[in-house]
Amino acid sequence: MLTGPRTEHDHGRRASRVRALVGMFANVGAVLAGCATPDRVTPAVTGDYTQLSLPDGTQIIPPSGTAPAAPAAPSTCGALASLRPGPSVPAGPASPGRLVADILARDRLIVGVDQSTNLFSFRDPSIDTLEGFDVDVAREVARDLLGDPAKVEFRLLTPAGRFDALEKNQVDIVAQTLTITCQRAERVAFSTVYLEAHHRVLVAGGSEISGPADLAGKRVCAAADTPSLTTIQRIQPQATIVAVPDWDDCLMVLQQRQADAVSTDDAILAGLAAQDPTLQIVGPPLETEPYGIGINKTNTALVWVVNGTLARIRADGTWTRFYDRWLTVLGPVTGPPAPTYRE
Incomplete structure (x- = not known):
């Protein structure tokens, strides 16, 4: 045990011992290297993608064999029609309703998003904040309700947890x-439609898959608890579905060849493709996917406010500005979807 500071002589002796040990190990290594067969620079690849580890929570859904019946279109059950806008900020002690009054009292809007849907709600690593089309729209709701677009608290949700979070x-x-x-509209209220997407297919460049017919016998990725799962089963019942917790998991499994394709809304696929230039969207546009903002079914006053915000950003050019900032990869549009209101 050393009880005082090392001297220059001590350091010199220690360095000599280290050099001697290094030389000894180098000689031993040389002898062993001469006797052993050198390892391959690149390990041999065996097996296929099914042997790789999938993201936690992934479910493999085997081919259904028979296409399920198509669900009722949301236009047939009235799900696309929402309440007409009310005042931007409900006035008077009784008019806001309990839930809107809670928002006004806490002075912030709590918004459920994710951080893995590129272009819509994703974490920008350069500034460590959430960005995207949906994030910008949510901030406009806070602007109208609370007077400040920064008065937002974002809470990260998986697709499977969105409706429970609203109901609770x-x-x-x-x-x-x-x-x-239609099924979702039985659980929660929706705003008017603020964007329309279309179901398509994403594959790696050079893939033999050019559309839904080529998905037979293939593994197709989709996020769990989304309409994309049943849509895939309808358009190609011979496909195996890799159901993952989040859409960025689909990007990973496609890049690692754990799936042959991803199939969902072209808006989401465009965000995945923007992160990897080797990927491409193929096939024709399939089912229309109308996007709405989800709200607790009992919170009528907040539906008024949200629809008021959507009406304003359609009219004043804010919607177009957001589209041009985030979604031009989807191609040109004539403008936002026209709202449908319940009489």
Whole structure:
């Protein structure tokens, strides 16, 4: 045990011992290298992608064999028609309703999003904040309701957790590429449609897959608890579905050849393709996917406010500005979808 500082002589002796040991190990290594067969620079590849580890929570859904019946279109059940806009900020002690009053009292809007849907809601690593089309729309709701677009608290949700969070009032709204369906409209309220996407297919460059017919016998990735799962089963019942927790998981499994394709809304696929130039969207546009903002079914006053915000950003050019900032990869549009209101 050393009880005082090392001297220059001590350091010199220690360095000599280290050099001697290094030389000894080098000689031993040389002898062993001469006797052993050198390893391959690149390990041999065996097996196929099914042997790789998939993201936690992934489910493999085997081919259904028979295409399920198509669900009722949201236009047939009235799901696309929402409440007419009310005042931007409800006035008077009784008019806001309990849930809107809670938002005004806490002075911030709690918004359910994710951080893995590129172009819509994703974390920008350069500034460590959430960005995207849906994030910008949510901030406009906060501007109209609370007077400041910064008064937003974002809570990260998986696709499977969105509706429970709304029903339990853990979030005020969900802005998360949320497709309006008849089944979903039984659980939550929706705003008017603020964007229309179309179901398509994403593959790696050079893939033999050019459309839904080529998905037979292939593994197709989709996020769990989304309409994309049943859409894939309808358009190609002979496909195996790789159901993952989030859309960025689909990007990973496609890059690692754990799936042959991803199939969902072209808006989401464009965000995946923007992160990897070797990927491409193929095939014709399939089913239309109307996006709405999800709101607790009892929070009528907040539906008024959200629809008021959507009406304003359609009219004043804000919607177009957001589209031009984030979504030009989807191609030119004539403008935002026209709203449909319940009489």
